[in-house]
Amino acid sequence: MSDSEQEKGAAIKQGAGIAVDRLTTAEAKAELSRLAAEIGAANRAYHAEDAPEISDAAYDALKQRNAAIEARFPELKRADSPSGQVGAAPSDGFGKVRHAVRMLSLENAFDETDVAEFDQRIRRFLGLSDDAPLAYTAEPKIDGLSLSLRYENGALVQAATRGDGEVGENVTANALTIADIPQTLAGAPEILEVRGEVYMSHADFAALNARQEVTGGKTFANPRNAAAGSLRQLDAGITRARPLRFFAYAWGELSEPLSTTQHGAIARLAGLGFQTNPLTDRLDGVEGLLRHYKDVEARRAALGYDIDGVVYKVDDLRLQERLGFRSTTPRWAIAHKFPAELAWTVLEAIDIQVGRTGALSPVARLRPVTVGGVVVSNATLHNEDYIAGRDSTGGPIREGRDIRVGDWVQVYRAGDVIPKIKDVDLSRRPADAEPYVFPGVCPECGSAALREPGDAVRRCAGGLICPAQAVEKLKHFVSRGAFDIEGLGAKQIEMFFADDLLPIREPADIFTLAARDGANLAKLANRDGFGEKSTSKLFEAIEERREIPLARLLFALGIRHLGEAGASIIASHYGTWPAFEAAMTAARIGEGPEWDDLVGIDGVGAVMASSLITTMQQEAERASIDRLVAQLEVQESRRVVAEGSPVAGKTIVFTGTLEKMSRAEAKARAEALGAKVAGSVSAKTDLVVAGPGAGSKAKKATDLGIETIDEDGWLALIGGA
């Protein structure tokens, strides 16, 4: 903790003792300044997800005192008054940075079978036999936070956090204070993005917490949180005082290749002056990987820093390139995780939450227990069957072992994040523990909660009548990817939903809010938590979204089975709202031209199609949607065709044996170039790639007069791309 953080804590205690009506103007002014800083810090801590926060009660007390002082000394109200903030934007003060090359996450392997399957998949994709040599690198997976460092002409010009993988935060000033991160490089490529992990050692973490305790500062729950909190300080001076370290293990944009192999690239990074992990090794085949894993696991306790597994990567970079990426993960790497830490505690209650689709989700309320450095008090119980001990998927709960309130349960954090229950100790079950009876009615609205055959979840049938569903739908509506309205998040939605004077009960209400506020005597700007400035900012943010792309609108509607990807497909097919609306109004489920057109779209099946039609033809739902659309200007969605590739927008069929690449690989590459790959030849096919042994498909192509090329022709065609 810095001196300034310390001062704040002391100042609050001191100021809070004086009754508001006895404050002098000077004292009030000083205290408002301190409160603004303290509340701002609490907001940041809350949103930035890395530091322990003050309690809700303490936070409310601060806000109340701030409001009280402002009420008595209105002339002293600060421009940055916390009363005028609807909810602090996360980490204001850090600029956003778009990564030149996306920062992906890794697929996880939890046991040896997963690792073997990973190896198998790669061999299949590359067309390698089981016994062909295939080298991997393995390195410990550091438990810290990833960072991308951009060097131009040997100078560090930018450091960015991972963020959502596409856009991270600019933490350059902070990165410059980390000793392990070179500020200049000799002999580096002109453009070099180095990626790695920022972490804190056990010893440094313990010393930091000890220091924090002496100075009365907040202590951190674990080294990872300490590292995250330290890197994301707005004051780089604080970061400088924190003992952060950095291991390099990957790269982003490069003006020239570092090497032809993964291990060669790591060695090159080490040569440039980066710390690379000493337990990095090059190994052959699955046995080699597993041997290395056991070795690392055995040394884990003595490393002096946290690791949570071992990462395997295909060593040959040309093979990595051929393997490419799935939507969020590379095909050529996997993280083999160590078994999760376990803890026993008591299940004190089971609560039911209602989601936006009406799904009833049981949540375990636990006696708080520390698991993997974090205190856990809730855990998901998935669904009815999981509690009853019937887990059709072969999950951790064994057949016939139900979960009852009062039970001792074993908790772990899946993927080191989501708390789950692994086991029940039947020997410690209280004699009076009763099997849990899953509610047959919605706990929020009393409507019947039904389970459709073959469905794992029970759903509230209340639809829009159910307040829980309505609120959750609204939260989804304003979420990122949907309308994404600044200053109108989950918290504000809860508040407006419960409001009697200016309610938001359905999406359309958001866009009439300003008009209703204008006609209302109890103005929003006079309320707790709002001010003139924040109110007008909110109204502006809402206005900005009145014009909305069709895909976003469709996603925002929260139609079951229609997610971000589906919405985007549907939008580019229909183009405009009127076209979509007309088709959905005329469509019948399972028949007719509109139905055929809908299910004919690549990526749309009967389930999604039915859901769309049902929703758009359901009276109440449709009326609500119409009221919304009347408030909007829906932008036309143009078909996105990848440009600049010779096969963009074309439909291609592969047939026969491909000799230089597997079919999966050919498909992936064609799609990456903007082509659509179909399974059979039709009049819509633009190009057929026929290998040896091609039969009926090649003949049909000839009959239809469709261009047919062989594999070499195909490679030549896409060679430049």
Next chain:
DNA sequence: GTGCCTCGAGTTCC
């Protein structure tokens, strides 16, 4: 019908 591969939905903690 089976077996990928993705997407959708729900959830926790800070």
Next chain:
DNA sequence: CTCGAGGCAC
């Protein structure tokens, strides 16, 4: 982040 399930290829 994980699980379940939709969509599609074989």
